Amino acid sequence: MTDRKPRKDAARNRAAVLAAADDLFAGGASPESVTMADIAVAAGVGKATLFRAFGDRTGLIQTLYQARLEPIREAVEEGPPPLGPGTPPLQRVPALLDAVLCFKLDNRHLALALEETGSDSPYRAEHYRRWHGTLRAVLEQIPGLTDGAFTAHALLAATRADLVEHLIGEHTPRERMRADLAAFTARVLGDAGVLGDGGRATA
Numbered sequence: 001m002t003d004r005k006p007r008k009d010a011a012r013n014r015a016a017v018l019a020a021a022d023d024l025f026a027g028g029a030s031p032e033s034v035t036m037a038d039i040a041v042a043a044g045v046g047k048a049t050l051f052r053a054f055g056d057r058t059g060l061i062q063t064l065y066q067a068r069l070e071p072i073r074e075a076v077e078e079g080p081p082p083l084g085p086g087t088p089p090l091q092r093v094p095a096l097l098d099a100v101l102c103f104k105l106d107n108r109h110l111a112l113a114l115e116e117t118g119s120d121s122p123y124r125a126e127h128y129r130r131w132h133g134t135l136r137a138v139l140e141q142i143p144g145l146t147d148g149a150f151t152a153h154a155l156l157a158a159t160r161a162d163l164v165e166h167l168i169g170e171h172t173p174r175e176r177m178r179a180d181l182a183a184f185t186a187r188v189l190g191d192a193g194v195l196g197d198g199g200r201a202t203a
């Protein structure tokens with residue numbers, strides 16, 4: 001009974017920190033401008049609380065990113081078409097990529113901050129490996145496509161947060177980005193010999 005209040009306080013502090021970080025990354029001029037001190041002040045907690053709960057700035061960003069991504073993850077793993085596992089692969093591949101792009105458009109500074117954290121390769125990051133693994137598995141269901149791993153890398157490169165940020169800086173409309181990504185996906189799959197009828201997917 002004695003640890004109930006501390007646990008409630010920890011849960012409340014965690015929620016406050018994530019909400020504050022979310023607001024700061026969404027409203028900041030750049031991801032680099034958001035510091036742990038800024039987040040602590042906005043959340044009304046001490047910096048030590050942040051480090052105990054998340055380890056470091058990267059850990060906090062990763063936690064926030066995963067929390068925002070959770071609805072999409074559930075849709076991909078358990079949901080109906082076009083994202084869910086029951087979708088034919090030629091329909092699911094462009095739907096997955098569109099979901100990644102829309103998520104990064106909706107969470108642009110958070111996604112950019114995550115891709116910029118750490119000194120290791122971004123391709124080893126947990127969130128990237130999950131998307132790559134999912135996309136590769138779907139691509140490998142398509143007859144005639146023999147390089148699923150590389151194709152998944154190439155397609156995901158078109159959704160990188162730094163590219164999204166560059167296109168936004170060039171005033172590229174959201175729907176134009178989505179249409180361009182869909183067309184690029186169709187070309188990639190078409191070059192692999194799995195599309196027909198003028199570049200449209202054949203079921």
